[in-house]
Structure formats: C-alpha cells, structure tokens
Amino acid sequence: SYVLTQPPSVSVAPGQTARITCGGNNIGSKSVHWYQQKPGQAPVLVVYDDSDRPSGIPERFSGSNSGNTATLTISRVEAGDEADYYCQVWDSSSDPVFGGGTKLTVL
C-alpha cells in the first residue's frame, strides 16, 4: 500500500513560516489533502487538492506538491496554529492513506 512520510515535529517562532513535508513515491502525480488537529479536537481540513483552501481557512495556509514531496506552508505563524498536521491521499488506485502526522510547535 502507498506510504506517506512526515517529520514527527517542526518548530517555528511566531511570525515566521512553517513548512511541513509529506513524502511519497511520485506523490506529485496524486492530489494531497491536509488536516489540522488540535489537542482533544477532531481534525479539520485546511488544504485540499494540493493547494485549495476550504472556506474559513486563512490565506496563511497554502500547499504545493511536486516530485516526491508535498508541502504545507503556514505563513506568519501564530500561537493558535500549534497542532498536529496530517497529509492524506485517496484516489481510484489506492485506499485512503494518512501520513503519520507532524506536531507543529510554536516557540
């Protein structure tokens, strides 16, 4: 089955840019979706189809996908962005798959 690899943790100072990666074999040929999960809460979709944002998600959240790596970028990071972030792929060629998750710490 398809495997998605995320770094366990990323740290960033407030106001800086956080980049969370999601690695997979030729992941650039798939569409990648990203979820934010704060402690004790359900996941929330923050980016879908590589780079689209659902309504209500700040423009600070953006995504890209090429080659073997997809990236979630959070600009001007705020304390409230501290959370776990998960990437996910699901198409006709595979079952739904989540990455292992990345804990974003705002220093």
Add this chain to the structure above:
Amino acid sequence: QVQLVESGGGLVKPGGSLRLSCAASGFTFSDYYMSWIRQAPGKGLEWVSYISSSSSYTNYADSVKGRFTISRDNAKNSLYLQMNSLRAEDTAVYYCARVKFGVVSLSYYMDVWGKGTTVTVSS
C-alpha cells in the same frame, strides 16, 4: 449547519461487539460517500472504512476486514459501524466523516468530521 454526531462508544471486553452510529444533519446525506476514521491513544489517524452514497460499495482497512461492517440508512441520515471480535488494538476514538470528491483532481478527501466517540477494549 453541517454536523456529524457519533455515538455508541464505550468499554467492551476483548471478543465483544459494539455498534457505532453517526447522525448527519445540515446536508443531503444521500449525496455523499461516508467514512470512519480512528485514532488510537497518542497515535495518528487511521482510515477504517468507507461506503458509497447508495451503499453499493464498501471498503475496509486490512486491520478490520472481516470483523467490522459499515452501513448507512439514508432515510434516517445515519451511518453505522458494526464492530465484532474486538481486540485491544481497536481501542481508539472513532470519527465519522463526510467524503468529498474532487471532480477535477479525481481525488477524495474528508471535508466534515464529527467530534468522535471513544471505544475502549479491555478486560
């Protein structure tokens, strides 16, 4: 507003059974695929199962295949997960989620999630 509310979780002994429910509101339930996703304590998200809008197609993760059964009742706007032969490793928060299909990307994602219901398998 669009809402999913899970229920039915609890403490069950190994080998026991449990049936989870998910009540949907605020959208046309019968238009959407639905899915169950779980999260073991301190762990990441794990897809469990999904069902097509008309129940004609279901799929399961290998870890639950043959033990869990997903179903839905579109007249009642409800999704279910029948869990049999439960094991300690099934202990998790179980989320139901609405599945969205990207007509351009031909990809699926979960755009609405419930708050989850906790299943604990322990003797």
